[in-house]
Amino acid sequence: MQARCLLTGPGLLGELQPRLNASGIHTAHDFHTRTTLDLVESLDVPYHVVQRLREQVAQLTAPPLVTASAMLRQQGDAAHPLPTRLPDLDRALHGGFPCGSVTEIVGPAGLGKTQFCLAAAADICCSPPILAGAQVLYIDTEQKFSSLRLEEIARQRSPEGRLAPGDKERLLESVLVLRPRHSHELLARLQALEASPLPLSLVLVDSVAQLARLDHGPGVKGVVARQQQLAAVAARLKALSRRRGIPVLVTNQVAGAGGGCVAAALGPLWAHAVNTRLMLHQLEGGSRYVQVAKSASAPLTAVAYRITAAGPAPAPDAPPPPLHLLTEGDVLGQVMAQGTAYTDAIGADEAW
Template sequence: ADFSVIGDGLALAMNAGRSSRRLARVPGLSADLHAAVRQSGLAKCSDLLTLTTLELVDRLDLYLEEVEDVLEAVAAAVAPQPRTALQLLQSKAAGPRPLRTGLPALDAHLGGGLRAGGVTEVVGPAGMGKTQLCLALAARALVDGSGSAARVLYVDNERSFQPARLVQLLRMLVSHGAPAVDPEELAARVCVVQPASWEEYEHCL
């Protein structure tokens, strides 16, 4: 989602993903300005844009003109880029197909499956099949993308990943008319990560 940060006469619509971008990766800043930002202790674009210009003059120990240069570069890095309706239509047509769940009614409700490039949250009480759905989606992603050597990153927070079940699902898909590929070869394209802390989880993402 987009949100606005308004301070000291500066209003910016920031994309939540872009605003978390690290200041060290913002292009268009001189080496001296990058050094000033680094020494200030500010890490992310959102950290900087929530401060007023005068606060930044003090925090960065820079002249007003230099702070304005920093703000301009950071604003350009986080502001959503406008696109025409035609560009949006073309990007949608050229984009990846939705990932089918294998449940026709659910796929129809979702417009063909799970949308690529987004985050889908599956919620439900224990025993409702959330893990099985994730395994089925992993198998479907591998089989549907077998021609492009698709890979899957499976972040297993609960230590509930079932490799035997994944291979079983892959064999079922291949036997029901999917491309003739070796299920175990597809299983080798799944990277399973089991983070032990929130920091490790963030690192996975």
């Protein structure tokens, strides 16, 4: 990231390099967070010299302008999305879980959030890139990862209904499981991945809410600390997805929204941080729908699904989605439909 690049260059910047280093100004971030008066005093130079220095640093560190046409070409050259295996959902998402961005799956317990993650891991590991050594990072904060279930989904999704000799071992060796106990461990690992040579093709976090809930208590201080942690996690995940051009898939829990309803946990900061939000609903009678609640390119869509031995699959016999799942609204205010009463383990009065 250019803000973290060391400040080096010709001309005035080179002349003042020793003074900058002596003042603890080593990166563009260090420089831009100082006021002009502070720089005048720290560098012992006139005001107009600092202004010239600001112009030079801005030219060296500002991101380049890119035309929409160039961006479209870059998107065409980027890796293809990871299909969800739900045809209607894949059409809405222009192919599946997008690369270079963060997709969130949120819903009450038992609707298949972890199954979506395991199915995505199985599909990546059984695709041609795995032959070149590509790997999946599965961050399992809820202790729900199951090697047996991963192998079952991969076997059921294979054309022959079985894995060829050696494929099972290759599948399981290709999935790296991380079980952080605290938020700082998660952040440290994500930071280490920035310079890691691991050939990752997919990163999964199941779930992002677990550590935030465990590490920070109620009250104003707990909420502030939680939001700061979430901001750091979101920044790392988005940077990781952009730099590597891979999908990052995270699950999220729910919190009480009043009136017996539940909504996505973690509040507005996290809702704005994710690029795509998929909400899982269950109606009376047991029909389940995955709703595209937030996306920069996909229309508001709700697709019926069911959980099978092969993971999430289409539910052709389900009734059409109810109108309220296809109605535009504030993504922060959307609640999840559920066919049975849901006991919110977090508590409706806790600030998320």
